[in-house]
Amino acid sequence: MQATIEDVLATARVVSIPLRVRFRGIDTREAVLFRGPAGWTEFSPFIEYDDTESAAWLRAALDFGWSDLPELHRDRIGVNATVPAVHAADVPAVLERFPGCRTAKVKVAERGQVLAEDVARVAAVRHAIGPEGRLRVDANTNWNVDEAERAIHALAPYDLEYVEQPCATVEELVEIRERVAYMDVAIAADESVRKASDPLAVARAGAADLLVVKAQPLGGIRAALGIAREAGLPIVVSSALDTSVGISMGAHLAAALPDLEYDCGLGTTALLAGDVTQAPLDPVDGGIAVRRVDVDPAQLDRFQASPERTAWWIDRLRRTHALLR
Structure with missing residues (x-):
């Protein structure tokens, strides 16, 4: 219809x-x-x-x-904590909003900040989540290749799970992936998937080790599932700072993937100071339920x-x- x-x-x-x-x-x-x-x-x-x-x-x-x-394969999704580009001293307060999360994604390369601030923030997150926690960083395309290489070297001691969209273009992702291959740091693509005229170009070029997909920007659950299937790479499902209604869409996408190796970026209602429901999809024990959301008038x-x-x-x-x- x-x-x-x-x-x-x-x-x-x-x-x-x-x-x-x-x-x-x-x-x-x-x-x-x-x-x-x-x-x-x-x-x-x-x-x-x-x-x-x-x-x-x-x-x-x-x-x-x-x-x-579509057919669902799970009723609960593990999620990561999301740490904005805050001062290192503010990291514990942010992480408190993500109870039980074993993975943290840290924003880096914020306009107006310097690499030393990124290092301090990432170090604070590693200290808070401990050596067993998983730590990933997201540069949102804001480095060139040389800046990305320098930053990854500086951040690598904190045991990165992956670096998300360090550079803007597919060609740059290919180059930075080659430069840091000996460090065993994975490269994830986000903007190169959701903002590209050809979301599969990054996979065909061998420019990433995994893809970050979002239901809304990719045209819906079925469209995103098709991209994930054709790409043939591990998938992380993420959100776009949605209300719990949009998060529910992302959770159903994650639940429909046959394989889901990584925690997903679907805990971001914790960053909102309110929601449209009395039962928000906030992280609990490191995950969220896969369910529809009833909106509260x-x-x-x-x-x-x-x-x-x-x-x-x-x-x-x-x-x-x-x-x-």
Whole structure:
């Protein structure tokens, strides 16, 4: 069933939820929630994305709200703690919001910061999670190849599980992967998958050891499963700072993968200062349940976006839906 724009707007609500810590350059997370025959779903491309890129996010939302789910292989997903680019002294407070998580992903290469700050933050995380914990870092494309090589050398003593998207292009990923191969540090691709015209190019080029996939940017659960199947690499399912509704979409994607070797980046509701449900998909004992989320009207009212922001999102929703036709 193809949902019309009238179907979507009939239940659409725009929310603006504050973050506990500034993350990805924002202090609040905005999203549109609406309900389809299969349940509540979410449309939340970041503000700076154009309509063409946002169309994949809407396709994912419609798929989750109007389609049956694929076969699921698990009912619980192990998740990583996510540590924003905070001062090292603030690391313990961040990790407290991720009870039981055995893996931590640390943001590095933040604009305006220096490598010494990354090293201090990563060292603080390693100290907090102990030698048995798994530690991965995410540069979000912000290094060139030489910077990446230098940074990986500086961070390698803290026993990295992998380095996520150290550089922007597939060619750069190939080069940095070759340069650090002797260090046995894995390279993961995220932006080179979800923001690429050809999400499989990174796998064909041998530019990564594993892929990070996200349900919304890739057009939905089935589309992401197809990419994972064709890539033939280990997969980490991650989120885009979603509400629990969007996290539920990601959890169902992770549950539908036949093999899931790594903890997933689906614990990020812990970074929000509120949610749209009374039963959020917050990390508990290092994981989250695979389930649909019931949206609470009182929470929608509490975090309702301003009239101006609501109008902006509804207009964006109309434009993006027109592209899908």
